[in-house]
Amino acid sequence: MAKKRSHPIKKWSTIDLHIHTPASSDYQQKDITYLDILLQAEKRGLDIIAFTDHNTVAGYRQMRDEIEQLEFLESLNRLMADERSKLEEYHRLRDKILILPGIEFTATFGFHILGIFHPDKSVRDIEHLLIDLNIPRDQLDNGSATVGATSDVLTAYRRIAEEGGLVIAAHANSSNGVAMRGFPFGGQTKIAYTQDSNLHALEVTDLEQKGRRTTAGFFSGTKPEYPRRMHCIQGSDAHYSVSTQQRKKIMGVGDRATEVLIPDVSFEAIFDLFKSNDFARTRPHRQQQGQAYDFVQNARDEGTNIVQDFHEGLSIRGGKRYAIIADVCAFANTNGGTLYVGLNDDLKKPVIGLNDPDRAKADLDKEISNRISPPLQCTLDVHSTGSKKVVRILVPRGDDPPYAIDDSKIYVRSEAETGLAVRDEIVDLVSRGSARQLALTPELLEATVVGEPPARLEKVKDDTEFSPKTGVEVVSTIDRGGTKYYTLRDLRNGNVVKNVTHKSARRLWLYAISQYDKLSPDLNHTSISWQGNFGLLSRGKKNKRSRYDFIQRSPEGYRYYFGVTEDGIHGPWKELVGQDDE
Secondary structure, three states: OOOOOOOOEEEEEEEEEEOOOOOOOOOOOOOHHHHHHHHHHHHHHOOEEEEEEEOOHHHHHHHHHHHHHHHHHHHHOOHHHHHHHHHHHHHHHHHHOOOEEEEEOOOOHHHHEEOOOOOOOOOHHHHHHHHHHHOHHHHHHOOOOOOOOOOOHHHHHHHHOOOEEEEEEOOOOOOOOOOOOOOOOHHHHHHHHHHOOOOEEEOOOOOOOOOOOHHHOOOOOOEOEEEOEEEEOOOOEOOOOOOOHHHHOOOOOOOEEEEEEOOOOHHHHHHHHHOOOOOOEEOOOOOOOOOOEEEEEEHHHHHOOOOEEEOOOOHHHHHHHHHHHHHHHHHHHOOOEEEEOOOOOOOOOOOOOOOHHHHHHHHHHHHHHHHHEEEOOOOEEEEOOOOOOEEEEEEOOOOOOOOOOOEEEEEEEEOEEEEEOOOHHHHHOOOOOHHHOOOOOOOHHHHHHHOOHHHHHHHHHHOOOOOOOOEEEEEEEEEEOEEEEEEEOOOOOOOOOOOEEOOOOOHHHHHHHHHHHHHHHHHOOOEEEEEEEEEEEOOOOOOOOEEEEEEEEEEOEEEEEEEEHHHHOOOOOHHHHOOOOO
16 A cells, blocks of 8 residues: 655744855955854854855855865864864854855846855856856956946846746845836836746845735735735845944844745755745744744735635535635636635634534545646645634646636636626636747737727727726727627726626626716716816725725826726826825
């Protein structure tokens, strides 16, 4: 009888993947040794560290050379007492702490990118990579952050990944970070720099803060322009061994570390974690031991959104199990996501939990396998929150859409809502799947599969500079035999959907067309708060969040936006509703 395969038990390990050494020209303590840095890492309880000097691997090389020189003297029996003590400390610390070679590369426009490599990666290979990224040969050992014209961000991501490295955007939300705070440009560039498939994680400075306005909250997969959820970690960016009272804001080794749940302390375990869609296995390092961490409760605090939902039960009666399967299908067709079964998102209600979570997990796994096609590889596991057991389902963004239940029912996700896909959404899903298979862009497929859109729709799709980022725009309406058909642009994803009726409209769409129908034919007699070409039709609240209806004057006439949430407000709309720019 075959032995049942056991999975390694995961444990929390503490990492700091952004540590400088005296090999960086801006290091602040030139008298510090590499052994001092390792001793401080031990003192801070770090399990994995990376030496990431500016555009050089010289620090890691010098530490390794020092150890090899001591080992050579030992082989000749020529070690002095202090040298023997130093070598023993090196061996002890290297057995206790995994030390990874790395770089902090300065790309064009000064953006900083961390490349972290396997400990078996040769220093020479990393130096060849730096030369390939246009670091001058005569500056390879300088450790300077300013090295002239180098390679662009996306090229750096790709080349580091091709060399087997872990690619992390350094301090992404602050100076020299790819999130480009305070930069005079952004838009598509910012999207590309933070959503590229070769980028494994973002290093942020506000990981311990909570809320939708944090960097991790922004890149949680809930923003239409940023559908890929990003792993967010923190690192010390230490230019000192130890911070002092005089320099509280300057980090020492391990002052801003991350905890990761991994099966073993290895580069492979870290790499696999950041390649996965499990975002519950990273957390800011708690300096005070014994603090409980309940990621299920944290998820519940965030509530239901486009990449997360909750279900109290999974009984077949009442359609509860089908609702879970529909969410799985919708997540696969949209941005992926996480489902929690055994609780709802109402913080006022107690967590019910599941009496037999292992049986529930097996039943749900079977349902997903039998009912969703094409095959979809989800991860199901059991977790505790408080004293209750719940099942978590990790759903990837599918590579072969559209995904359907029972071969015919195709669902998609919009904000916190799962609904049946309409024709244009199904066409878009087919285009996405075809683009992957044929290596064509979605734009090219739109021309070959869908045909050229009407000129009016093309103009609407192109003229989006001032459009809100959430809500729905009612583009046009036509009456056919007494039934109104609407053309809508879903501002959450930019998709233009035609032939929507009151019967086929999902909740937000239905709200938009219902509000549109209520507008007075003569807008001059409608109470509108105008500020230039931007007008506020109404404001209200939905699920405790502000929601706005807007109107905009344009050369083609008026444009109407309904159900816009705070996340979608920017530029002139912020001024209109009295919202300050962050």
